[in-house]
Amino acid sequence: MALNNALLKEFDELLTHYPDKRSALIPALHRVQEENGGWISPELMEDLAKYLDLPPVEVFGVVTFYPMFRIRPRGKHLVNICHNISCDLRGAQDVVAKVCELTGAHPGGTSPDGRFTVATVECQGACTAAPMFELDGVFHENLDDERIEKILGAVR
Amino acid sequence: MSRPTYLLDRIRPDSHTLAAYQKSGGYEALRNALKSKTPTEVIDVVKASGLRGRGGAGFPTGMKWSFMPDPAKDKRPRYLAINADESEPGTCKDRVLMERDPHGVIEGVLLACYAMRASTAYIYVRGEYRESYNRLFEALREARAAGLVGRKIAGSEFSCDIWMHKGAGAYICGEETGLMESLEGKRGHPRPKPPFPAMFGLWGQPTTVNNVETVFNVPFILERGADWFRSMGTKASTGNLLVGISGHVNKPGVYEVPFGVSCKELVDGYAGGIWKGRKLKAWFPGGSSTGVLPGSAIDVPMEHDAIKNAGSMLGTAALIAMDDHACVVRAMEVVARFYDHESCGQCSQCREGTQWLSQIFHRIEIGRGRMEDVQMLEDLAKSMAPGKTICALSDAAAIPTLAIVKHFKDEIEEHVRLARCPFVDPAHAKRAGAFAHAH
Numbered sequence: 001m002a003l004n005n006a007l008l009k010e011f012d013e014l015l016t017h018y019p020d021k022r023s024a025l026i027p028a029l030h031r032v033q034e035e036n037g038g039w040i041s042p043e044l045m046e047d048l049a050k051y052l053d054l055p056p057v058e059v060f061g062v063v064t065f066y067p068m069f070r071i072r073p074r075g076k077h078l079v080n081i082c083h084n085i086s087c088d089l090r091g092a093q094d095v096v097a098k099v100c101e102l103t104g105a106h107p108g109g110t111s112p113d114g115r116f117t118v119a120t121v122e123c124q125g126a127c128t129a130a131p132m133f134e135l136d137g138v139f140h141e142n143l144d145d146e147r148i149e150k151i152l153g154a155v156r
Numbered sequence: 157m158s159r160p161t162y163l164l165d166r167i168r169p170d171s172h173t174l175a176a177y178q179k180s181g182g183y184e185a186l187r188n189a190l191k192s193k194t195p196t197e198v199i200d201v202v203k204a205s206g207l208r209g210r211g212g213a214g215f216p217t218g219m220k221w222s223f224m225p226d227p228a229k230d231k232r233p234r235y236l237a238i239n240a241d242e243s244e245p246g247t248c249k250d251r252v253l254m255e256r257d258p259h260g261v262i263e264g265v266l267l268a269c270y271a272m273r274a275s276t277a278y279i280y281v282r283g284e285y286r287e288s289y290n291r292l293f294e295a296l297r298e299a300r301a302a303g304l305v306g307r308k309i310a311g312s313e314f315s316c317d318i319w320m321h322k323g324a325g326a327y328i329c330g331e332e333t334g335l336m337e338s339l340e341g342k343r344g345h346p347r348p349k350p351p352f353p354a355m356f357g358l359w360g361q362p363t364t365v366n367n368v369e370t371v372f373n374v375p376f377i378l379e380r381g382a383d384w385f386r387s388m389g390t391k392a393s394t395g396n397l398l399v400g401i402s403g404h405v406n407k408p409g410v411y412e413v414p415f416g417v418s419c420k421e422l423v424d425g426y427a428g429g430i431w432k433g434r435k436l437k438a439w440f441p442g443g444s445s446t447g448v449l450p451g452s453a454i455d456v457p458m459e460h461d462a463i464k465n466a467g468s469m470l471g472t473a474a475l476i477a478m479d480d481h482a483c484v485v486r487a488m489e490v491v492a493r494f495y496d497h498e499s500c501g502q503c504s505q506c507r508e509g510t511q512w513l514s515q516i517f518h519r520i521e522i523g524r525g526r527m528e529d530v531q532m533l534e535d536l537a538k539s540m541a542p543g544k545t546i547c548a549l550s551d552a553a554a555i556p557t558l559a560i561v562k563h564f565k566d567e568i569e570e571h572v573r574l575a576r577c578p579f580v581d582p583a584h585a586k587r588a589g590a591f592a593h594a595h
Contacts, residue, residue, distance in 0.1 A: 017319040019233070019359055025341035027322050030283065052341075065343040065500075066324035068283045080284075084245045085444050086402035086476055088490045122327065122494050123245040124284050127402035127474065128409045137286050 003047045007035060011051065021052045025062055028052070029069055038078060038117075039070040067121065075110040075117035077155055079103070080134040083120040086127035095131045096120060098148045115155075160388060162376050163369075163396055163412045167256045172291050174298040177259035183304055185375035186263050189270060190312040193378075198271040202374060204382035206394035210249075211239055211330075211367030212442070212472050214393070214460050217374075223354035224272045224362050234362040236269050236277040237339060238371065240292075241323050241330040243282055244443035245494060246474035249398035249410050250368035254281070254288035257372075258295035262318065264371030266309065267378060269316045272364055276317050280335050283324045293320050327498035331547045332365040334500065345500050346547035369398055389415035393459045397473055401427040404434070404479035413458065420455040423477055434479040438564070442471020444491045445552035447559030448484065468559065483579035484564045485571050488556060489517040495553035506550035509540040513553055520568060523576040530568055534561050 003011075010031065014024045028048060033040050040063055042056075049056040063069045079099055083092045096107055096118075103116035110117045126132040129141030140151050170176045177183070189198055203218030224234060238261075242250045253261055265277050281289045296318055299305040307315045321339055323329050329338040333347035336358050357363020373395060377385050386394045393415035399422060402408045406428030413422065423429065423436060430436050436451035441458070447468040449456075456466045463470045478487060496514040501507045516533055519525050534557075541554035561568070570578055 017321075020340070022341035023339060023359075026324055026338065030322055030324065062341065062343055066283075066326050068325035083490070084494055085440075085487060085490050086246050086408075089403045089476070089478060089482060089487070121325075122497060123243060123247075125242050125248040125251050125282065127246045127248050127476075128400050130402060130408070134284065139287070 003032070003044065003051065004035075007031060008051065022054060025052060025054070025059065026066070029059075029063060033069060038074045039072060041071075075105070075114050077116050077136055078134075079116060079118045079152075080121040080124070081107075081118065082122070082124045082126065082130070082132050082134075084123035086123070087130040087132060090130040092120075092131045094145075095133060095143050095148065098145050099133065099152070102149065102152050116152075159414055159417075161396060161412050163372065163398060164252070164256075164410075166260065167252075171256055172258050172295065174259060174295065174302060177257075181379075182259050183263055183310070185378040186266050186270075186304070187310050189267060189378055190310055190314055195271045195273055198267060198378065201378060201382050202271070205377045205385040206382075206392075207370065207373055207377060207385065208393060208460070209367055210369035210373075210397060210472075212244065212445075214470060217366065217370055220354075220364060220366075221268070221272050223352070224274075224364060225355065227273045230362065232361050233276070234272060234274045235358045235364075236265065236272060236274045237332075237335060237358060237363060237365045238265055238277060238279040238368060239330060239332065239335055239365050240279055240281040240285070240288065240368050241335060242285070242368070243327040243330045244445060244472045244474060245491070246402050246440060246443045246476045247400055247472040248402075249400050249472070249474070251285055251288050252398070252410050253368055253372050254285070255291050258288075258292045259299065260372050260375065261292065261368055262295055262299055262305065264374045265318055266305070266316055267374045268364070268366060268371050270314055274364070275315055276319070278319050278321045278339055278358075280321045280323055280329070280339055282329075283322050289320060289322060296320065326500075327494075328500045328547070328549060331549065334547065335365060336363065343500070345502050346549075348546050390457070390459050392461055393470075397458075399426075399458060400472075400474040401477065402474065403439075403477040404431050404436075404482065405429065405477050406431050415459045416457045416462075418455055419458050419475060422458060422475060423454060427475075427477070430477065430479050432479070434481060436477055437480040437482060438478045438484050438487070440471075440474070440476040440556070441466075441468045443474040444476070444494065445469075445548075445555060446471040447555050448487075448563060449559070450563045451480075467562075469555070481579065483521070483577055484560055484567055485517060485521050486577065486579065488560045489514070489521045491556055492517045492553060495549060499549060499553075503545035503550060505540045506545050506553070509536055509550060510553045512536055513557055520571045521577055523571065523574070525568070525572040527569065527572055529572065530561060530565060533557055533568075537561075 045059045049059045103111045105111040105118040132141045207217045208214045328334045329344040334344040338344040353363045411426045492513040496510040499510045537554035537557040541551035
């Protein structure tokens, strides 16, 4: 994939929000990642660098600084399991075990069938409904084994 | 409990819409201020109310606003950045406001911009808060269409643009200068201060950074007056605040209380007590960066000075409760790992120190600790804080470490003596991995 015209048109509008071009970088990276199936390739970084008049290494430096950006392809679905303090106190490790059991993925890895990538992440801000995970951008809270089975079972 | 409330009163299934917001008197504070108050008068009311920042530091908001340079002498563009990068472990209060009452946030932003004569604001929402982002984005669209955001707001001479900006998962971007760097499209490396943001902020221009809940209070203060606001809370910490209670309680949640309510009442009353009929062993008063206190110290008012006197900090008022089956070493292992993960790496005390803390707590927890580790934790933490680094992330890792060593030294030493964690249930560990605790 390269930066297509629709995306570039979106970015032209995005640039009007800021007094300089570089400030659009992080929101633009989010859109690139969304459109590219959840990761950002070196080619896309170069394209975006060119569009924003930045050296590609600056884009790479930003991409690798922020945990939400991925530089490798991932499974079709992404499960981010919070393992910070409030979730840990209410069984985040059990959630990790259950999700890995059901998907066949190890934490940080992708299931053999390529359907799921499972990651442990730091606090997602759902502390009062712990434990939780985020599946493809949607928060699922107050998890237990039964709920996890139901949620993952409904994924196509 | 018949305490006056206001922060969450508007929440209904449709309270995120402009129609519902206006029906409950929304944007009247803005219209009235634009008609009858000068920007300086708005700052004066906020100063008189005693409003303190709700993002963790508790700095007086009116005073912060008055640090912005005099527009007659300094003609540079000026900015407001809203810190919606809510990432302090245990904290999820701003999310409630953004998802359920986004127009209230927007009205607060507009009033803050009017007071500081800023014509552009950015709301920096953490990337994971998609629902918050979407709700605010849609609310902004509605407000723009209604002439409440943009040029000549509500028929006045005041113009103000508000833009949404998405973060990407870095805790350090909740630090105000890290946030500004991130907004400029860079890695979130905090800046040395001075220069302070009011003089040299976003793109080198005068900038103020405010927390979501802070500006959310402003329309209420302008509508109901500084005296009304001061009638709630304590003398030094006025108004109500949102308290998040998480961990081992029966009813975790975000609750609205006046400053000064006893933490005992928060846990036993609001949060329904400790779960499973157990006892409170330890608690963080305001997120993982604040020093852990023992359960015996729970009867302390939730208020800046009282919590400070008890040896901790109010922080984001995110109370994390641990029952007497919980392991404080395990808790601190998790917290130290978090700071290690989130250190931006600029300052060696923090970059190396957080990693060392994480490794030492880990080895104690898995039964490979040494007796001298206790002293090492203390020495290390003291070499990381206070004020030894560009920002306070290093302090945020050192403070809970020192608190654990102070209040739970016996428990750390017990781990070393037994060469295992006394709280791990072997049967449970088999399923959930070596570090898992039954709960």
